[in-house]
Amino acid sequence: MVAANREMVVYCFDTLVSHYTSEEAPPPAFDGAQHPLFVTWKKVVNGGEPRLRGCIGSLEAHCLINGFREYALTSALRDRRFPPIQARELPSLECTVSILTDYETANHYLDWEAGKHGIIIEFSDPDYNSRRSATYLPEVAANEGWTKVEAIDSLMRKAGYNGAITESLRKRIKLTRYQSTLFSMHYSEYVSYVKTTRGAAPTIAGVKPGVH
Template sequence: MTILASFAVPHPPIILPEIGRGEEKKIQKTIDAYDTVMKAAADLDPDTLVITSPHAELYLDYFHIAPGSHARGDFGQFRAPQTAIDVNYDTTLASLIADEAQKTGIPAGFEGERDPELDHATMIPLYFFRKYKPLDQVKVVRIGLSGFPADVHYKLGQCIQKAADQLGRRVVFIASGDLSHKLLPEGPYGAVPEGPVFDKACTGCLDKGDFLRLLTLDRSLCTRAAECGLRSFWIMAGVWDGMALQSRLLSYEGPFGVGYGVASFYPKGPDPSRKFLLRLLQYQQKQKKQRIAHEDPYVKLARLSVETFVKTGEPAPLPDNLLPEMRTTRAGAFVSLHLHGQLRGCIGTISPIRSCVAEEILQNGISAATRDPRFPPVQPAELPDLEYNVDVLGAAEPIADVSQLDPKKYGVIVKSVLDERKGLLLPDLDGVDTVDEQIRIARQKGNIGVKEPIRLYRFQVVRHK
């Protein structure tokens, strides 16, 4: 085993004195813990630092590994361009990680680079590391995250472990990631109840090395908390596949409304009970079966619509065993598809245009799967992992101003005063916690400028999921 240690660390730019200008002292515990773990990393004298970063290139269906032999970045976007980081990449290890990932069926490699400069979530741990060891004495592999579920991130970690062992590389793994971004009302992203709940759960997992729980944290909780680094931590769990660990949470703070945790992990020796992939896959399969078993008739109809059309190219006929209300009620309806917790398509009708709500669902299911311009058509291989929501809309009513909106209770329709453009956003969406966010997204969907005059309408929904 050539993985020497791993560290979970945050990446707040304000932590650097060149940027914080005194404000960094408010997270002194984080600074002290950061110094402790990066000094420990340097003392291990690694050949390579493998860093996973939420702010490197990110794709929903691909892990991007930074290409080339050298990279540089600075903190100019944070008004400190004089603070720069230069690194040399470990091209041999990076290539072997990509090869191992491909053998495992994980889409990963060097394609799709949009910005070769180092991102701040990579540079901040390197800033602390270079206090104790010059960066020209160590190489780096920089890897972005993806929209894949926990098991795929875990498998990538296994690939990193295997590649390092094959080359005999002495590797320190750095999982860069903040925790919840929604801890305090005065913070930059506001506050939600799920923020502190997520941070307590996540830091507890890190402190105990409880990776199975970390890999199976409730997805809605994580989304609503606006977590940042969880996928980095999932990869780290895979790096330690089959190893007993000495784990410790060194610090946790959140005075700026974002959670910052620092944790360390050192190997104690092989432990077959800590091979988590099979148990994770069993958990995911159990969750999937339970989800499908509890789908109500509206969601079952949406699933039938999508699966039939994707498999055959033909629309499904209306089943005979529908609820009577689904044949007699006329209402607008939206069908939303999610894949691994990420939106995969959403199309609907604001008001009824077909004979009954069942027909609305059948047709809008096809549209969500094949005609949402934001996504390519759903493929047959994706069907087993799709999750469905059906929102049946109540009548829209005009409102005088934003005081009559509530993002948890009401959806919003934004109409341009100048022409027929309009944008709609459903209520109670993960990550949409304020009226301002609602209206901003609805304007974007309707291609309505932020300063254009608008009329506002609200509506309620009955959500089936």
Template sequence: MPGTEDETETVLQTCHTLNETQQEKLLVLARQAIAYYLENERFMEVSSDDPGLKQKAGAFVTLRTRWEPGLPPDEAARLRGCMGHMEADEQLLKLVPVIAVKSALRDPRFPPVTAVELPKLLLEISVLSSFTPVTDVTEIELGVHGLVIQSGRKRGLLLPQVPGLFDWTLDEYLEAICRKAGMHPGAWRSSTLLKFTTQGFEEDE
């Protein structure tokens, strides 16, 4: 399930919208970072003078199988890895290559991506907005809002696109975010619940 975050305290953030050129640059960097790590077993150095890429925001990188002739329908767009960092404490330029590598090689749900497999995968990047407290669950718009839940040391995050992947109702979404954090299904009623949006962009088929 997409949306695995690092275990750190929540930091509120504001991220300005990225233009198409900046989006393409991050997608290229993400793919290059994975390929470089597979070949050299270390993270590549990155730099840019673009202020948009230097802004600090949380982000996630999702890997899915690319459609190709002969591929069974249930294999197309299959999740292959998703990891990220929800805090606004790293420049996107520095953060995205690192979480791209982690999504490809360190997502505990999947075996590591290989160099042969990488061209068969599509990359998607989700840049997180600021987090807003949920005062009434009717505020939550399915397909628009991601959720963060936190209670003590337990915390979970789900990206906005997740409910649509499973055709969840709002109640099912709330139960799922609780399970993601290792809580009982109704724990959202007594926990800190935050909502956020993302600017999502992906590679072309």
């Protein structure tokens, strides 16, 4: 099984840096196996807790090279919850890549473990007679300190449902659980890696390398 690793995060940073410099990103140091994947950007300000800045991926299998190239930019620039990440934010960024594995159909909406399982919910919106779905990665519920019910309710809102959340509606949810491997790196670590492996830090106009 392919696990998330440092080279994948480096490639995501390379891709974003190349967007700002209009240069070609160096070729990735991993192969193009097919897996579902996500790219998450967080911003660390004044040594505080990292705050989400963008997170987008695919629950369907993608070639890892093409997938990380696509979602590194999509999550940084086109997550509709946030304004696009600016080049000046690079020194504050932390990137996490996730590779999703072990999809299983749950027996009911509570049949998963916070911190271990990511969850995909699908349900019918009774107000609009439409199907809704959304996912949280395995680390989300644990990081937020939610109970499983709180996580489910939050995910229903994320899916776009604005009506009353009842136990009856929760019980009609189809839940798929999955696991993931992930790897995180701060921009300063990326700069150090690039210096060590390529001999020089990345140069972006107006950005001081490695500054928190």
